Amino acid sequence: MAGQSLNAFQAAFAVRQNGSLKNSEAKTSSHPKTKRKEDMKTKLPTRAVLIGSLCLLAACAYTPPSAQVSMKTVRSANYGSYPRNYQRQIRQYLNDTLLDPDSAKIRIGTPHKVFQIYNPLANTYPPKTPRELKTNEYYVVCAEVNAKNTFGGYAGWQTKIYRFVDGGIENEAPLGSFGTSFEVCSSQDEVFIDTFNVGNVKVNIVP
Secondary structure, X not given: OHHHHHHHHXXXXXXXXXXXXXXXXXXXXXXXXXXXXHHXXXXXXXXXXXXXXXXXXXXXXXOOOEEEXXXXXXXXXXXOOOOOOHHHHHHHHHHHHOOOHHHOXXXXXOOEEEEEEEXXXXXXXXXXXXXXXXXXXXXXXXXXXXXXXXXXXXXXXXXXXXXXXXXXXXXXXXXXXOOOXXXXXHOOOOEEEEEEEOOXXXXXXXX
16 A cells, blocks of 8 residues: 555656646757756655655564563562561651651552563663563552652652562662652552563563
8 A cells, every 4th residue: 555655646746747847848948958957856856755755664664672471470470578567667768768757748558569571771772672671570569748848848749669679668669760660559450560661672461
């Protein structure tokens, strides 16, 4: 279909150009230099159309590298021990890091299992394709925090993600740089499969 559309477009374009050439030839038959200029003007748009079409076909033909991960692998992964005292650990972390922890308003969610798939070369430019993707398995807990700033006013509710490894809080997981996607906070899945950091690799999840 693309080839037929291109041929039809070129044919219509040629018809319009040929019609204008006949008129110009009748008027400029005694001026060969003018005729050569008209021929050059005719060829340039046609070349541009051909080059643009070739570029479009090359873009359509590109297939990104892909990887396959089975749900059996996801379910059987080792996520470490369940963080039973996660609320106390998060409140302690906030107590150590907030400017005015006593006035902070805090809403803490429940732990999620995260199976993170990431491309270790995703942060390179341009992104490179690795021989294999890497994985991390852990628990995260999402919390919403509204704390006071240096001016004494509340800064507004902010979503925080806390990562737990072997039952202990590891850090406040950033977005990007192989951090956890904020989509985990609204996920209802038994295990959240995080493909935010796979770069140019397409990940297919199979049973």
